[in-house]
Amino acid sequence: MQRPSWVIEQTLDHSKFNCCGNEKPFPFKCNDCGHAMVLCCECDTLYQGLPDTDQRTVPDWNEWTCSACNAKLPDTFMSLPDYRITFDEWSKLGLDSLISMPPFSDLQRMLNDSAQRLRTYLERGMRSTANRYAFHFDDLASSMQSAIAGAEDARHQGQQFADDKKLADAVRQCDTISDPDLRTYAIIGIVDVLRGDTKNGT
Ligand SMILES: [Zn+2]
Ligand SMILES: [Zn+2]
Structure with a gap:
């Protein structure tokens, strides 16, 4: 299961x-x-x-x-x-x-919907909103990562997109990933970098 x-x-x-x-x-x-x-x-x-x-x-x-x-x-x-x-x-x-275990597809839908909101915040450059929002579904995303083939790689890919690029450009690069689950993890990867930045106070 x-x-x-x-x-x-x-x-x-x-x-x-x-x-x-x-x-x-x-x-x-x-x-x-x-x-x-x-x-x-x-x-x-x-x-x-x-x-x-x-x-x-x-x-x-x-x-x-x-x-x-x-x-x-x-x-x-x-x-x-x-x-x-x-x-x-x-x-x-x-x-x-x-425990009341929802179908995995429901959890995926929840996660993908959240990532869509996150995508909007990122595209508009709303860093702190994205950061705060991401905190609340980080546990959901991380707990599902090993059950979704390719999710970990997609997250790393998103982290690379975010390096040395404007947020909006990095987000647009995620849009080129056609699988909705993997696109979600790429967006989460961008936020990972953002949260790292925030910790360093920049
Ligand atoms: Zn309460
Ligand atoms: Zn104890």
Whole structure:
């Protein structure tokens, strides 16, 4: 079965998470002890005693800790590969009831739609908007990458397009890729370079 390489927001059963009405549940594991948790990115509610979704807390600002081992979570844990949790790990912890797996084609459509928006931002030179927007679907894109043949190469290709070129020109180069999935990963590659630039403050 084609599926993402790790548990992502889009594979959770959203009806199980009720905190703020605008739930954006981000699944992850503690890098130290493997304990699985879900953080609502909208209201900062931490579901810490899964599968019991009534066990929850809103941690203090800058005080993200694992509820099982007390390890401190780094501020950037949501983008660190060590905090991803695979479906096997998730399953072994008895959490399958929290999964609602959409067809892979639905996830692809979601990703391609997001890439289209991203393409528009890039073409207009809206760097920070593109950057912020990309942050929210980076997990989706990265988790699906190894299930889509050629995606990794397309992403590298996009990164090359973005080097030494104006954004709009790099975007137009992506347009020459006819496969919609691969075109999506090329656009993501451009954003990779953009985010690198942003980190360097340029
Ligand atoms: Zn919430
Ligand atoms: Zn832990």
